[in-house]
Structures are given as C-alpha cells and as structure tokens.
Amino acid sequence: MIIEEIKNLIQVHLNEIMSLRNTKTLKADGSYVSQGDLLCENLVKQYIKENFPDYALVSEESPEENTINWRKDKVIILDPIDGTENFVSGLKEWGVAICVYENGIHKESMLALPELDCYLKTGDTFERFESRICGISSSLTKEDILKLEPGFEYRIIGCAVYNMYNVVTGSFFSFENPKGAKVWDIIPGLNLALENGLSVVVNNEEYKGELLSPNEKYKFKILNKK
Incomplete structure (x- = not known):
C-alpha cells in the first residue's frame, strides 16, 4: 500500500520535521507555513517520484501544479502538515493527510497524527466510542x-x-x-x-x-x- 509506505517515511523523518517547528513564515492568505511543512512535502514528493512515478501529486504547498495534476488518472492528494498554527505553537495536535485516487475512484487514505503516534488508514479496525x-x-x-x-x-x-x-x-x-x-x-x-x-x-x-x-x-x- 502506498499509504503504509508514506506512513513509514513520516515516522523515519519525524524528529527532523519537528525540529523545524520554529521556522514559520506568513503566506499571502495570512496563514503560516513552516520549513517542517515544506520538508514533509518534499520527502513525499521525492518518494513518489522515485517509487510511484505514474502518480501525480496534489498538495497544499504546490498550488502551481495542482490544477493540472488533479485531472491525471492516478493522483495522490497531500496535506504535508495540517494544523500548522498548532505545529509552530508547540501543540501536538497537527497532522498529515494523504489520499490516493485512480481514475477518479478512491483507493486508500490515511489520517496521521505523528506526534501523538495515532494513525488511521483504509482497512484499519479500531475501537469505536459513543460521544456527544x-x-x-x-x-x-x-x-x-x-x-x-x-x-x-x-x-x-x-x-x-x-x-x-x-x-x-x-x-x-x-x-x-x-x-x-x-x-x-x-x-x-x-x-x-x-x-x-x-x-x-x-x-x-x-x-x-x-x-x-x-x-x-x-x-x-x-x-x-x-
């Protein structure tokens, strides 16, 4: 599974990603981006290029490529760090989101909360809670x-x-x-x-x-x- 391999990639580089949480800069929309966001995206982008070259990448930090790439037959959608405001503020509640489509059909997804060591992937079984x-x-x-x-x-x-x-x-x-x-x-x-x-x-x-x-x-x- 592509998702499982990218999960392992994030875990291997987690300390390096977290070491960049004090590198925030403002984007045009007023939100933050950090070097941690960019490192995570670059790691996934390079990994896809080397191991899954027939997949196009749609990512938050690469807007110039997204309009063309999302129309490709095989697409990987990535948010390299979701909750950047949390990430750069030292909170653990930030995540990585990734999704795989082939010919417009969903194949697999993952919600990763790396600093909390919580991962939820397509096909996982888990305890369900009842909440209000x-x-x-x-x-x-x-x-x-x-x-x-x-x-x-x-x-x-x-x-x-x-x-x-x-x-x-x-x-x-x-x-x-x-x-x-x-x-x-x-x-x-x-x-x-x-x-x-x-x-x-x-x-x-x-x-x-x-x-x-x-x-x-x-x-x-x-x-x-x-």
Whole structure:
C-alpha cells in the first residue's frame, strides 16, 4: 500500500520535521507555513517520484501544479502538515493527510497524527466510542460560535486531521466546517468516514467518494449515525 509506505517515511523523518517547528513564515492568505511543512512535502514528493512515478501529486504547498495534476488518472492528494498554527505553537495536535485516487475512484487514505503516534488508514479496525462532543472548524468567528445550536458539547482544535480522526473513531459525534475547506484538508477524512459507515454531506449534498477539485472550498458535515 502506498499509504503504509508514506506512513513509514513520516515516522523515519519525524524528529527532523519537528525540529523545524520554529521556522514559520506568513503566506499571502495570512496563514503560516513552516520549513517542517515544506520538508514533509518534499520527502513525499521525492518518494513518489522515485517509487510511484505514474502518480501525480496534489498538495497544499504546490498550488502551481495542482490544477493540472488533479485531472491525471492516478493522483495522490497531500496535506504535508495540517494544523500548522498548532505545529509552530508547540501543540501536538497537527497532522498529515494523504489520499490516493485512480481514475477518479478512491483507493486508500490515511489520517496521521505523528506526534501523538495515532494513525488511521483504509482497512484499519479500531475501537469505536459513543460521544456527544461536536467538533467544529476553527474558521468560525465569535458571532458564528454564539449561533451554534444549544444542547451539545463543542470542541475547536484547529486541525482538520485531528477532528476527522476523532469523528471517524466516534470520539466526536460530529465534525463540520460551515465555512469551507480545501480538498487536501478534508478528502482523506471524508473517505475514511464513508468507509466506516458515517453520514457525509459536502456542499449540502450526500458525498459518495468523488474526487474534488483543488480550486474550491467545500462545506461539509460528518455525523455518526444513531
């Protein structure tokens, strides 16, 4: 499995990636990127080039290549570090998200939380929890938060991989982003949620595993069925 090999790659280089968490710079959109993000992306990019040269890469930190690459027959989608704000702030709740498509069909995905040593991959079996906690995106404003439906426990973590991991394993009852997120943030988690029988809605329509464009943002909600 491509996913398993990339998991091993991340684990081998984890200390090196973490040593770069104090190298943050601001991007044009006001978010941070660190040399840790770029190292992780370069490691995966080089590994794909050497071992899976027939796959194209769609990645958050390579926007100039994404518009062409996502239309290829074989595509690997990567978020090298999701939750960079957490990463550069010394928090452990940051992740790596990766997803593989062939001819528009999902093949395998992984949600990795390397510093927490938590990994969730296609085909994994795991303990399921029953929770009343709802995860929500950190993109919500104070006004948005005040409008949240009462009667639920809410958590804002600032890392989609962490939130996706928790909703798939049942530690969250639901996770949603009503503002919208890019494909590399969400598509591995969306597909792992589908694989494990959760309800997945994207842009107010049932999601069925289709490949999503890197040029748009997608609103979504993942819900554990009762």
